[in-house]
Amino acid sequence: MVHVCTIVPISLTVGANRIVPAVAIPHPLGDPSKPFEEEKTIRRHLVEKALKALQTPVSEQTVFND
Amino acid sequence: MSYRVVHYINQFFAGIGGEEKADYAPETREGVVGPGMALNAALGNEAEIVGTVICGDTYFASDMAKTSAEVLELIRKFEPDAVLLGPAFNAGRYGSACGAMGDAISKELGIPVVSGMFPENPGVEMYRKSLYIIETADSARGMGKAVPAMAKLLLKLLKGEKVGLPAEEGYIERGLRINKFFETMASERCVDMFVKKLKGEPFETEYPMPVFDRVDPNPPIVDMANSTVALVTSGGICPKGNPDHIEASSASKYGEYSIEGFDDLTSADHCTAHGGYDATYADDDPDRVLPVDVMREMEKEGVFKKLHNKFYTTVGNGTAVASAKKFGAEIALKLKADGVDAVILTST
Known part of the structure; x- marks a missing residue:
C-alpha cells in the first residue's frame, strides 16, 4: 500500500510505510487553480510516483519526494 | 447486610484443568472457588462472593454471543449486586470472555462489574470502554496486587462512591472524557507543563495521544x-x-x-x-x-x-x-x- 496524502506528519504518525506527498487537503490529486490539462498532468505525475513507490523496496517508513 | 457478588473464572483457575479442559461448559458453584477466596477476603464484611460461574476458555470463544447469554443467565440466578471477572492477566481468550461478560452484565443487568487484565490482553482493546479493568501483571504471579485493587474498586462502585482517574484507582484507561474544573487557565497549565518538559521533570498530559501500531513494510511489487x-x-x-x-x-x-x-x-x-x-x-x-x-x-x-x-x-x-x-x-x-x-x- 502507498499512502498519497497532504499531511505527511500524520501519515508518519499512524505508521504508513510508503508515503507520497500530495497537493493540498481539499484536492490531494489535483490543483483547481490550473487549467484542466495541466491539473491532469499533476495527477498523473502523483499516481506514477505512487506506483513507483509500490515497486520500491523499503525497510522503514519512506517519504517519496520528487 | 452485605452485597452479593458473583465471581466468573475459567476452567484453569477453577482447578478443573488446562488446555485439555478448555471446552468445559458453563457451570455454577456456591460460594468461592480458587482466586475467589482471596477476593472474598479483600471485600471484607461489606460484600460477599455468594457464587462462582466457571466456563472453559475455548467453549466461550467458540461462540461468544451464545455463551455470554448462557453465562449471564447463570450469573443472574444468584441475584447479584455486582460481578467480579477473572483476573485474566495475559490470557487472551480468558480476557476476551471476561470483557464480553463485563459488557453483557453492564448492559443487561446494569450492576457494577470489575475485571483485571494485563494491558496487552486483547480483551482490553475490545472491551475497555465497557467496564473497569484493573491493570495486572502478565501472569498469576500478579494475583497479590490485582486482588485488593479489584475489590477496592468494586466496593466503591457498589457504594456509589466517586471513582477517581485511571492512575489513582489502578484501572486501564477507558477512553472516556469527563469534565473537570481547574483553578488555573489552560494556557498557564500548558506553559507549566512545557517548562517541566524543558527541565526534564515529570509531567502528566491532560490529553494523551493514541498509540499507533507499526507494521513491517510489504515487499515491493515486482511485476x-x-x-x-x-x-x-x-x-x-x-x-x-x-x-x-x-x-x-x-x-x-x-x-x-x-x-x-x-x-x-x-x-x-x-x-x-x-x-x-x-x-x-x-x-x-x-x-x-x-x-x-x-x-x-x-x-x-x-x-x-x-x-x-x-x-x-x-x-x-x-x-x-x-x-x-x-x-x-x-x-x-x-x-x-x-x-x-x-x-x-x-x-x-
Missing part, C-alpha cells in the same frame, strides 16, 4: 504490468447522494462501490461525504481525491493489468482510531480475497 491495483480513500468520495449515509465526521462505516464502466468521476455521478474540508473541489471533480481518470488511462496503456472494479471509502474526520483500524482490517481482507496486488490509499 506491475501483471498487477491489479485498487483505490481506497479516507476522503469520502462516494456515489452522488451518499447512498449509505457515511457520516460527515466520526464515521461509523465505510462504503464499497463499483467503478465498473467509469473512465472518469464527475460531479454528475460522484461527490464527497467528508465534512472536514471544503468539499467544493472534490464535488466539482472527484478525481482530485480518487484518481479514477488517470488510473483508467494507465490501465489502458498497460502500466498495470487492472484497476480493481471496486473502491473503498470512508471519512477520516474525527473518526475513532479503533473504527479506522476495523475498517482497514475488513477492507484488506476483501481486497486480498479479490486478488488485489497493490493499493493506492488517498487522504485529504
